[in-house]
Structure formats: structure tokens, C-alpha cells
Amino acid sequence: MRFPGGILDGPERELWRRADALFDRLLDEPEHTRQSRLLELTDDPALRERVRRLLAAHARSSGPLDQPPPGLPPPAAALAGQRLGRWRLEEEIGRGGMAVVYRARAEDGAEGQLAAVKVLTLGSLARDGRERFLREQQALLRLRHPYIAALYDAGVSADGTPWLAMQLVEGEPIDRWCARHRLDVPARVRLLLQVCEALDYSHRNLVVHRDIKPSNVLVDADGHVRVLDFGIARTLDGDEAATRTALHALTPEYAAPEQFTGMPPATAMDVYGAAALLYRLLTGLAPRQAAPAGEVIAPSKLLRQRAGERPDPAQRQAVARLRGDLDTILLKALAGTPEDRYPGIAAFAEDLRRWLQRRPIRAHPPSLRYRLRKFASRNRWQVAAGAVLLLLLAGGVAGTVWQMRKARAEAARANALAEESQAQLAYLESLLEMLAPGTEDTRHIDRTRVLAEATARARRELADRPQVLASVEMRLGLLAEELGEYGRAADLFDSALRRRRQLFGDESEATAEALAKSGSVRAYLSPRQPEEVLRRLEQALPVLARLAPHGQARVRALNALLAILAELDRYPQAEARLAEAMAVCDAPAAPEEACAALWANAGAFYQRTSRPKDALPHLERALETRRRLWGPEHADTLVVASRLGLVYAETGDPARGLALLEQVVQAQRRIYERPTRDALPALYMLSRLLAGSGEVERALALNSEYLDQLREVYGEDHPDSALGQTERGTLLFTEGRFAEAAAAYAEGVRIYRLVRSEAGTAIAEGNYADALREQGQAARALPLQYRSLEVLERVFGAGHPQVAARLGNVARTHAALGQHEQALRQYERTLEMYERHAREQQGGDRTAIAYVDAWRARSLLAVGRGEEAVATLRASVALLQDRPQPNPRLENEAFAFLVEAACRTGTGDCAALRAQARERLERPLPGIARLRLRQALAGGG
Template sequence: MDARDKAAWREADRILDQLLDLAPEHRAAALEATAPDPALRAMVERLLAAHGNATGPLECAPNLDSLDPREGGSLAGKRLGRWRLVEEIGRGGMAAVYRATSEEVPVGQLAAVKVLTLGALAAGGHDRFLREQQLLARLRHPGIVPLYEGGVAEDGTPWLAMALVDGERIDAWCNDRGADLETRVGLLLQIAGALAYAHRNLVIHRDIKPSNVLVDEDGHVRLLDFGIARLADELEPERTATALRALTPQYAAPEQFAGDAPGTAMDVYGLGALAYCLLAGQPPHGEGGRGTERPPPPSRARRMEDRREGAARAWARRLKGDLDTIAMKALAERPEDRYASIEAMADDLQRWRERRPIRARAPSLGYRLGRLIARRRAATAALLAVVVLGAVAAGQIAVQQHRAQEQAARASIVRDFLADVLASSDPSEGEIPDALDILETGARRAREELRTTSPLAAADVLSITGSARNALNDLDGAEADLLHALEILEGLPQPSPPELSRVHWSLGVLYKMRGTRRSLDHHLAAVEWVRKWDAPATERVKAEVSLASAWSRYGQMADAEQRLREVLAGIPEAGIEGTQEHMDALNALTSILARRNGPLEERIALHEQRTEVGRLLYGADNGWYAYTLADAVPTLRRDPAHLPRAEEMAREAVAITERIYEEPHMFAAVATCNLAALLAQSARMQEAAGYYSRAIGIDEALQRNDLHARSCRFGRAYVLASLGQADAARDDLARDRTMLSVMELERSGEWMNNCAMEALLQVAAGTSAAAAATLDDCRTQHAPADGGPIPLFELANAELHIAQDRPDLAAPILRALREVLPPGEPTRRWLRPWLLSVHVARETGDAPLEAQLRAQLRPHMADEAAGPCLDAGDVPRACPAFP
């Protein structure tokens, strides 16, 4: 097939796609109007005939296309597998979609059942189709609409049952809400995450377009039809018509028209085409289908589409440059000219959001510095000021030493040298040099020129450039400069304790960022050297706190705690109360006591002290002060007497972040999530769900994937389960598992808690076999190495035994839970195990134990909404499963 034939088939397929959306009786007239060329019209007629030869599903029903709802034809009322089709909710060239309900366990479950119009399966196709849908059913990602199951009707027509998603197609969602560029790019990043996950599981989408991407009210993206294109090829690879039906001309990659083997580059093109649509307001090849010319950049297309003054022009201006570059690279004709992977494209989109240089553009100095200034104007100015004036600080410290005149002269040398570096940094091609280039020039000249005339001054310069590079995340350059500075200092005839202590401290900070144990070695050396000179109190405390933090990271918790207590005891005498160093010491000790489960009263007192120091140090309208308040909430809410104070601090933290942050910020996410957890503990579940959703929205905007962000997601799952929203809770649990996988926590207590929640939901839904499988799989694949008991997981096992009428097996589990979760424990985790214990005692005929348990429970049940359920005949069903 030559290029001309391919172009003709593409145009025929575009027309066919339009005709299939019409009733059969209207297609002939539409074909006459849209395809005046007889040869082209004949090709379309062949495709229509091939499409019409497929048999329809169920009980010798006619072809699906003849079941036109306007003529009363429908599959509503028919049954496929366990699904009863209720009503048609959509139709396209490849399938009709029905709302359906399950008539088997779990009875009443909703689904969207897609009946594929691919024709009866050929010999062997039945098995291929079932194998394929099993592969797709394993895809479990929050951005992918899950496939429940698939099957084949008696006449050979394949069908798929997937989750029924309440959402709006992505382009309509954006347009209806007037979504800005940042929001649209954020949605694209969510899609990229789902596609990257699919690619890692060897599944390619191949039909990315607006109608296959839904967005819910909370801004969460869901991709539909994963693998449908692949299924089409598997079922009837020999038919050109079917192969062409597996793509959408406006969004398909060139190699799809040529019939090339599928590859991830097709999805890179598809995501680029979708990005183009969201940014430019139209598909890259126009609403009429694929043309032969390369599309214009999105900024130019936007101008052509809307020439109104004002907003449209400003929009196009923001598209020009990086976003144009990203979209056009993804849309390159040749796969090898596109991004190498979905992750690479996502990285550039994220870089655009963060005002960092994208990798798809040549890294000119002017461009890189422009990006640096755009994202951190104040930080850039501060950095350059540090480079120019860093030596002044060295001079101010030096005058405190017995060699003041010598040290001041050295500071002058450093200052003059750095000023000369700035003056001699000739911009290439008339552009302003990047700050990192200036630092590299200074470091190189210090090694090559300054070291021969003034080694100490050269070490000063390399310490300054190394610390600055570290702040800019140039860890390799920072490490090289700092190690070179250390080499110079260690080679001097007489050691210089001030410089050695500082360079070791800087290396300790750097290796902490790298996550290596060398940080501990350098912090130990920093403390040893800082004690060998008359260092200011702030410098001594900084070194000691850093060493204690390093010890705690590597298991020396007792040593760390003792050192921090000594440091804090000496702060008043040193006269540095209320300083950042004082705050750092309080933070470190508080963290260690939390990890060691230290005395609660002392931890609460430390948090109150941190709050006081933080307000003095940062001021009342400051993010760090809000974070200090929010960080105290999890500790204070563990004591019922401090719950009102905990809520006061939580709400103040949220109010501050709402006041001072216009853009999503980590401190806002932490404050909001901690308030949500406190509300959930107080059984204010509806309000808690709202705050959890706000916090999760911030985390998603920031692409946070740490333990705090996942605990927020898990917390919302629990709250939604308590509110009876089981499907939404399962969705959060699926997202939680994805986050844990990214953090490589497949074997952890967090994962076991996730399994436990999933199993509890399954028990509540009456699917005990599924719950047993969940718990067994989790125990085998996800149990942490230490093997310690995990209360929620143990509770799920007890619930399963009770549901299977084996109360004798539940009894010892519940007895162990009662020992670690006494009645009245403020997190309310005690409530369900104790209520179940009453039920099990009754079921096993242990009347004395039942009476004892009731007596222990009564004083604590007065304030519990679950109080009346204690006297119910069926405690497991009558009492809240998620209190």
C-alpha cells in the first residue's frame, strides 16, 4: 500500500466514523454529500458493508447498528454473565454501552457494560479474548477505570463490564469551568501517570482522545477503554475495516494508519494530541480529521481559532515557548523524534509547572536563567547576593578570632575574587549567564588560580559555591566543590577548625539529601572540630542537632535523645532562646520522642513550647508557624483532655495557610489533613471528608507522594467507608496502594492496613471468600519483615471469622486487641473490637465474660452514638463497622 492509498483509506475511515454515528437510513445521503469522488465513496461503502456483516449479541439478535434506540431497538433487559442490562447510555463505532446491575454477589453492583460491535469471534478468538481481558483486569490504578470482567455471548459477541464512572469528558470539563493552563496541565499529568503505569504492565492504550478521558467533580481523571484497540486487533487482525476502527483519526499516530506494530510511542503521540486539544481548543488535525500537513503550534492555532482581544491573546502568549515545544515534540511524525517515554513527557510538563527549564529545549544560558528567575525571583537574587557577599560573612566571623587581621585580609581576597568572577562572566551570544554557570566558573577558578596564592581563600570560595549548588539541587557539583575544599583544608600545615567544622557540616547536609550514611560521619567530624575553637553558640547547637538527627536516622535513638536534651538544657545559658537553632533542637527532640513513643505529657509540653517559639520566630502569619501548629495536632489529640486545644491549633493552622498561600502548598496540605484526622477521631465524618478532599486536592496538585500524603488518602478511605460510600472508599484504597508502590513499601504496615480495610469492606458487602483471599494474599506478599501484630489487620481477621460463623477463632484475636486498645482510647480504634468481643462471648456461651465486658464498656458508651447497638441481637451488623 503506497502513500496515496494510505491517505485514501484514512479519509474513508474518517467518513465512516461520521456515518456510524447516524441512523442506518440516513447514511446513504450523508455519504453522497461527504464523498463526491466515486472511488472514495466505493471505499467507504466497502467499509460499511464489512462493518454490517458482524453478527449481533444474544439470542440471535440482529446487528447492533440496527438496534437504533430511535426505532425502539435495544438490548435493555438482556443478561450478559451476571449483569442485567438496564439502559443504553452511549454508542460509538465500536460498541454500545449500557448501564447494568449485578444479579449475583455483590448483588446490585453497578457497571457500564460495553458490547463490542467487532463481530463473532473467529476460531480461537474466544480464548484470546478471555486471556486479553484477564490481562486488562489486572490494571489497578486510580487513573484507570477498572475492568470487572469480560465474556463472550453465545453468538460470539464480546462484552466488557467496567466501573460506572460519574464524570464529564475532559475537554467539556475544562471548558465548562474555564480551567486555566495550570489546571489543564495538572490533568495531563494525571493521565500520564496512568499511562506510565499501564506501560509498565505491558498494556498500550492506542486510542487516547477526549471521549476516553473522564473527569469527576473533584478533578480526578479516569481513562476509559484501556486495551480496546488491542482487543480489536486480536479479534480480527486481517480486516482493514476493523483495524481502522481501533483508532480515531484526529488523535492517532501516523504509524497506526500504516498498520505498524503497536508501541508506547503511539500513546506519547496520543497524549500529545490530547494536550494540543486542551491547550489550543481543537484537535491537532482539526475537527475534520487528519490532514497531510504538520499542525501549527498550539499558540498559533489558538490565535487562529479565537482572535478576540484580551484573554485569548494572553492565553496564546503563555502557550508560546515551552508548552508549544512539549506538544510539538510529542506530535513528531517519526516515533524516534518524540519523547522516549510517557514519563519523559510528564517530566517536562512538571518542569513547566515549576518554572524550570524543560528538557525538550536546547539549554541556552539565557533560557535557563529566565526559568530560574521565573520560579524563584527572590531566591535568585539572594543566591547572587550570597556569591558576591559570602566572604563578608566569613569576615564578620573572622574578626572574633585571635587572627582577626589575617582572617579579614582573607575575606577581602575572597570578596574581590568573587566580584571578579561575576564581572568576567561574559554572556554567550548576548545572554545572561545562569547562576549555576557563575558558580561553576567561580569553583573552577578557585581550584586553578586562587589555590596557588591563597589556599584558605580558595577553600572559602569552594565552600560557598558548594553550599549554593546544594541549595539549587546540583548535588554532584556541590559534592565536588565541598570535597575539594575539604582536601585543601586537610592539606594545610596547621588545621583550621572553623573552616573544617563548617565544610564537614555542609557535607553532612549534602549526604543527608543523598540518603547515605556518610552524612553521619561528616556530622560527627563537624562536632569534633566545632569543639576545637571558640565557636558561636548558634554554630555549636547547629552541629550538635545535626549529629543527633543523623544518629536517629540510623537507629541510635537513645544517643540522639540524650544529646538533644543536653543541647536544650544549655540553650538558656548560651543566650539563644527563640532562635532558629532553638527551634531546630525542639523539632528534633519532638520527632525522636514520637518515634520512641515517649511520655505523652512531655511530648505535649514540647509541642506547646515549639508553638511559642515558632510564633516569636516566624510571626503569626507564616507558613512555618502554621506547620508548627499542625505538626502538634497528632500528638495533642491522643489525650482527650487536650482535644479542644488540638482542634484550636488545627483550625488556626488551616486558616493561616488559606490566608497566605494563593497556590497549592505542602504546609496547607499538612494542616488540612491533620484537621480532617482530628474531626474523624471525633466522629464528625461528613466534615472530615470535606477537609480530607481539600488536602488530597492540594497533594495531587503538588504531585506529593510521601507517607503523610498517603496517610491522608487512607484516612479519607476510612471516613468514606463509615459514611457508607464503599465504592469511593475502595477507589481511595486503590490510589493508596499506588502511592505505596511508588515508595517501594510493598512490605509494610501501611500496606497491611490497606489490605485490612479492603477486607473489612468485603466482609460488610457479604463477600467473605473475597475477604479471605485478600487477607491471605496480603499476609503472603506484603507482611513486613519484623512480623509484629497490626491491630487493623487482626481486626479484619476477627471480622472474617465471625462472618464465617467461627466465633471461637475470633475470640483469641479480640482478646489480644483488647489488651492493646483499652476502652476510651481517644482514637476510638477500641470501639469495634470491644463490641465484637461482647458478641463473641454471647455466641460462645461465655456469660461471665459477656457480663464483665459489658460492665467495662458501660462507662465509655454514654457519649458514643454506637451505645444502643451494644444491646442489639446482631452486634456485627447493628454496630458501626468503621466507628
């Protein structure tokens, strides 16, 4: 096999291949032990001599390996300046036993894009190396995750040299990064959890890494990991024989025991590798370096042994952090047999998160004593407060009041009762926070019963103290709202409002707070009362602005008003209220919890108005605040994360968005035993992203689950049901099931009209018209589409992306009626709107532009402008294919149009394009993409 700079054949080639494998192992050894380790690994003098030459060259280099050893063909100098695929190679930036790595710049596609191009040398000499390499990299191209160094493309040069182009990562190996920043144990665990996220994502895409080690995990300047070198990774659907050929590349210190026996790839190998890496981060040694002969030493025990008889305080503290649960987690993950380890990387990561949160770990044998100890360790104050509150409830509030009256003279009684009231409210607050559905630990508490009993008891025992009772009802109302008990919440808020009006009148902060909450909860009743929501909030806000301008109640009221105004399509009013609320939250000493909810709602508002880049900073700010306040898997944190996942997808990172939403839905399933409004958005958004990635059947199943849960939470005919039905229509449309899509859209129109959402009605009606057109009813569809277009122009403004989308569909209907000149004029207007929006968004996603241009090309073809049509379609297909995660529906539809146009105009590649179309039809595709491809092939040519 030929390589840059020379040829190696026969026994010499095999000898260098074996030397390369040993060299790669020795690079992870401390430098002073490499020679002795080499003597252990082989007794072949010729092999040792070549490994020593590789090690000597490595030692002389200014980088990982700068010059090849004497006698080895030099691959580096010959390639600088050359082109591989679309990449022009620049300077060499690294070299290892199997490859040379160059900085490279793209000359096609995303011009100027930088990459690290890895040119395989000796490693590709393995049996069937080139073919196996190509099969593997095609599978790995689908991995797109924020913690994985992306693989852009791969190939084989004209002289047979395999290469791959990866994301260029500026970072430092994870162990060095931890040491340089002197991270404590929890910080190192949190960093390892990023690695687990990446591996969990790759496993869900059926790819196992199998070589997790410090040099394959870099940390960038922002503290984010990038997992590199899936070069020996295997797909779980690959064949076992091919797997064994890559065995030479594993790193012994971090490889699972079964890898040495040539077992097929399995996720348990990466569980072991991730645990071995964490072991290294916590102890400074890999497990096999700590105990070369056999059983893994518990990390805390290893630290004690290395610290000696007189450990310093830092060493003692590290041992204490590792002892117990963290020892247990690592020993389970590093078990000698796969069945004794965690069932997957997600389970390993979950136990690490539980350790960080001082919650019971799954690896620990279950016992009531252990669980109580863990609960008390993370909730010391709450446990103490709860104990006192239980005593208060057992004795009765009235008994406590009687004792206070008896113990104090009349002159001091008022102050004492005030102090007592505050104490009771503080204790109640602590108990209710523990009862709120925030984490998996509180999943099985019967909150509805507790809430009902607490309400009855408060009203019975505090009847003669209306001020205290009103405050208790407000807090119970907030809890009922969190639990989805909206009728009970409205009753509690209304009762508190009546008491406060009688006590303080309308011009008081306390009354205005109760009025605002009694208003905002009416958005969730069945039937809903949107106008009453507006009326009560508009009454409460002037009072709150005067008496508590920077208070939590004002921010909550503004947030609720923003939501209802946006839902009613009153966008200018909503934006004005948003600006008012933002001014409060940007001021010093702003109420952090209420502002986190506002930032989340601001993100939802900007997303609703097709400004995802404006939404992004608000959602990230909300997520960071909630993670800090409540932890990453609290229910309120997950609500923001779900919204952020969709925005990531809308701003050009669909893989990151999809991975985040998958995590959110899994966590919410653990927390909630029954449907709740907080879990509904994640189901809806995950369904949308799955459809965009081509998993339409799973998207439809989630959509059905979403609609069922909506009915259980809100009853029939809620606005979100209209949204869900409209999305269902789009999923069915994507599958080419146009009659079913029309029925779903019609149901969306019905509900939107019922709840008086003008914009929602217009969008759903326009989509219904699209489904009619695809069923051959273009003449019936056209007036509906013009009515939809008129409404959307009035609501959003003439140049809005929603208007552009509708105008493009109007053009398609004119084309379906044979009115291509009119269709072309409308396509041009549509493209102008999208181009303007992309400029305003500073280089926004151009997918919609390419897709509209593909449809425009069909009309160009129809009016005799064939060459222009073909050129336009080639550009559209290239742009749609060049996305980080191409949309399979849009890309294949555009390709089908290209086949049709190329064959009708007689281009030279008609036959090749038709062959590609037939090959595409053998893949899993959305139904409408299959339909377009079949139509193109049926067109002849």
C-alpha cells in the same frame, strides 16, 4: 451471527462492518468535511451508500445516533427492559457505530448500582470478534483508577450479543469542557496530566488504550477526567494476530503511525495519542488535521498561522506560552517512530510537570545556560536574595556590622542593627529554603557540609549578638531536622534555648518556641527520649497559649505532642490536644504551613485508631494546602500523599491508593539521594497495599528496604522498626511461612517492649500467637492471645476494631483446639463489634465481616450445622468477590472453606467447586490461600 432484532449474513454483514468502521472515523471529522472525506476513504459505491445512511441517521438524532438507518436491524428497542448478566437495561442513552449504550441498574450484588451497559452490534462481526472481545475485557476488568471509567463486568447474552457494563459517567468531552470554561494553557496541560495518570496506571497493568481522542475523555462537574472505551485496548501480553483484528477501530487523526501498519500494541501508541489530544486542546486541531500530508507543525507555529498578521492579545499570549519548551515536548511525543518519542507516558507527563514548574525539561538538549535560565525564571526572588546573601557571607557578617556602625550615629545605631538583623535572617531563610530537600533540582547539593559550615560561621561571626545568633540557630535547627541530622538539630535547638533563657527568661514566646523544638526533636534521637519530649512540650505550651495563642509555634508544639501521645498509646490525651490544635487552625488567619502539618498528623492519628473515614478529610485538606504552597512533587506534599494513599485503600478504593503510593515512591526516589524519615512512611504503606493486592513478594522486598533505611535513619530499636517487623511477620504469614512469621513477630514484640508501647506489644504478641497456632501450637498460643486481648480492650475500649480483630483470632485458636461452641460465641461477639463499627462509619467496608463469617462457618460445620455453614460461606464468598478490588488471600481462603463445607455436606456442586479450586491453584496466589485450597481438595468429597 445473530443480533438483537435480526440477522446479517454473508457479503451484507461484511459490507456493514466496513461501513461501520468508516462511520466511526468520520464522526471525529467536522460535519461539513465528512462527505468529502468519505470520497477520499473509499471508491466503493455500495460502501459509500451505507456510510451515508449511517451519517444521515446520526444527523436526524437527538443524541449521538437515535434511529438505525433503513435496512439495518434495529438493536435498541428490543433490549430496553431486558436483563444482561446482573444488569436490567433501562433507557437508551447513546449509540455509535459499534454499539448501543443503555442506562442500567444492578439487580444482584450491589443492588441499585447504576452503570452504562454497552451492547456491541456491528463491531463484533470482525473475525473471531466475540472470543477476542471476551479475552480483552477479562484483562480490562483489573483496571481500577479514579481517572478511568471502571469496567464492572462483561459477557455474551444467550443470543450471542457481546456486552459490557461500565461506570456511568456524567461528563463532557474534554475539548468542549476546556472551551466552555475558557481554560488557559497551563490549566489544559494540568487536565491532560490526569489522562496521563490514567494511562500510566493502565500501562503498569499491561493494558494499552490505543484510541485516545476527545470523545473518549470526559470531564465531570468537579473537573476530573474519566478515560472511556478501552474497547480496542490490548494487553501487552496478548498475541499479535488478535491485535490486527482490531485495527479497523482506530481513529486516524489521533492514532500513532505504526498503528496503521498493524504493529503489536505498545505504550508508545498511547504517548502519541495523549500528545495528539493535548495538541487538539491547545490548537483546536488534531496534528493530522493541521498537517494532513506529513510532518507535525509545532503548535505555536500553527497558532501563529491561524491568527494571521494581526493576532489579538490573547492569541499572542497563547503563542508565547507554547513557543519553546511546550513545542519541544509535543514534537518529541508526536515523533513518527516510537523510539524517537518519550520512553513512556510517565516520562511525557514528567516533562509536562516540569514545564508547569518552569524547570528544565528532559526533551531539551542539556546545557548549563538552559538550566540556569530555567532556574532563574522560577526562582526570581530567591536568586536575587541568594546573590545578596552570598555577598554577605563572602564579606562576613562582622564586616557588614562594622560598616553599619561606622555609617550611623550612636542614636540611630540600634534601629539600623535591628533592620540589618532582619535582613540577614530573611536572606538566610531564602537560601535555606532553596537548600532544603524539597525537589529533584536540589537533589545533589551537599547539604550536610553547607549546614556544618553555616553553623560554624554563624557562631563565629554572631558571637557578640546572641539574639540574632539564637534566631539563626533555630532556623538552622529546622533545616537539620528536615535533613535527618537529628543530633545536630538537637544541639542547635538546645543552644538557642540557652541563649533565649539568658536574654528573655522562661516566660517569653521566643524561649517557649525553642523549648518546644528542643523537646520535639528528642523523639528522633537514638536512644529516644519520649518522656523528655513530653516534659519540655508540656512546659512550653502554657506560655505559648498565653503569649501567642494563634501562632505557628503553638501549632507545631501541639502537633508534636499529639504524635508522641499517640505513640505512647495515650489516646484520650492525644484526642484532647488534637481538638485544641484544630480550634487554632480553624480560626481566621491561622498559620497555614503549620496547620497543614497538623491536618496531616490528625489523619495519621485517626488512621492509627481505625477511623479512616475521619482521617480522609484532614489528609485531603493537608494535601490541597501543600500542593498549593509547594507544588505536587515537593517532599512535604509527598509525605501527605503517601498517607492519603493508604486511607483511600482503607475506605474502599485500593486501586486509587496503590496508584497514588506508586507515584509518591517514584518521586521520592528522584528527590532523595539517601534515606530520610520523610520517605520512610511511603515505603511502608506501599508494601502494605501491594500485599493486599496479592503482590506479596514485592511487598516483602519493599519491607526489607524499609527496615534497612529505618536503621540508617534512626539507628537500632526505633518504634517504627517494631511496626516494620510486625508488618513483615504479617507478609510472611500471608505466604504461609509461619515459622519465619513467628520470628519477625517476636522481634516486633521485643522492640515494642523496649520502647514501652503497650498496645504495640499486645498486637505483635497476638500475631505471634497466631503464627504459633498455624504451626500446631494452639495450646501455647491461647494464653498469649488472651493477654493481648485484655491489653487492647483497656487501651482502645471494648468495642474497638482492634479488639474485634484480636477476639476473632482467639476464636480461631479455640476452634483449632476443638472448642467450637466457645469459638462460635466469640465469633458472634466479633461480628457484633464489626457491624457496629460499620454502622458508625456509615456503610464502612464489610470485608472483615465476611472473612470472620467464613471462619465462623467452619465451626458451624464442626458442630453439625452443615446447611447453615454452606449458606454462610456462599454469602461470604460473594461479598468478598464483589469488592472493587478483591483481596486474593481472603477471597480464596473463604472459597476453600466453601469447597470443604459443600463437599462434606454433599451439595450438588461439590465437583464443580473442586474443579474451580484446582483452576484457582493455577493462578498466582498468596501462599496461605494456596495452602487452604490444597487442604480443601485433600479433604475428599
